[in-house]
Amino acid sequence: MALRFHGKDPNNPGNTCPAVFRDEETGDFYFQGETVIDPALLARIAADSPLLDTESVVKLPARMVEIITEACRAGVVR
Template sequence: MALDFVGVDPANPDDDCPAVWVDSESGDFYFQGESVTDPDVLAWINSDSRLKETESVVRLPAAMAQIIMEAARGDYERDRRRFTPENHPRPAEDVRTRREQAELR
């Protein structure tokens, strides 16, 4: 699996913000955001598109529209990383660097 990082919410530069990725092989989108739990919102969504037990609704702020459009157009920078191996805030959780180092051996 290889996901291309597209961007994060420009209004939230900390490490806990919403983000967007694209699967480099299938073109599928992956969104990290606040899980929606409001029963009224879920009922509204469910009235148009049945929510399965395996599905969830994620809210992304309007400020991320440009990032989402960049992902949809496919004109984002491939292999972009938010954190380099040298400045990753949680090195033990940096799966990409561990995988890249293992492939070099």
């Protein structure tokens, strides 16, 4: 796996997550962030896209849109 780090929230105290990564071989994305545990929010999400036992919902702040966009543009997997 050739995991490329694209960036983390520059406004997060402690210089920790959330962060964005992308596998340069497959193009898959990896998001590190706050795990959503609010039952009402999870129920709302599950109404459109049911969650498997192996899945979770991660919150990334809107201010990270440039980092996420950069990861999306980083290259097209062939």
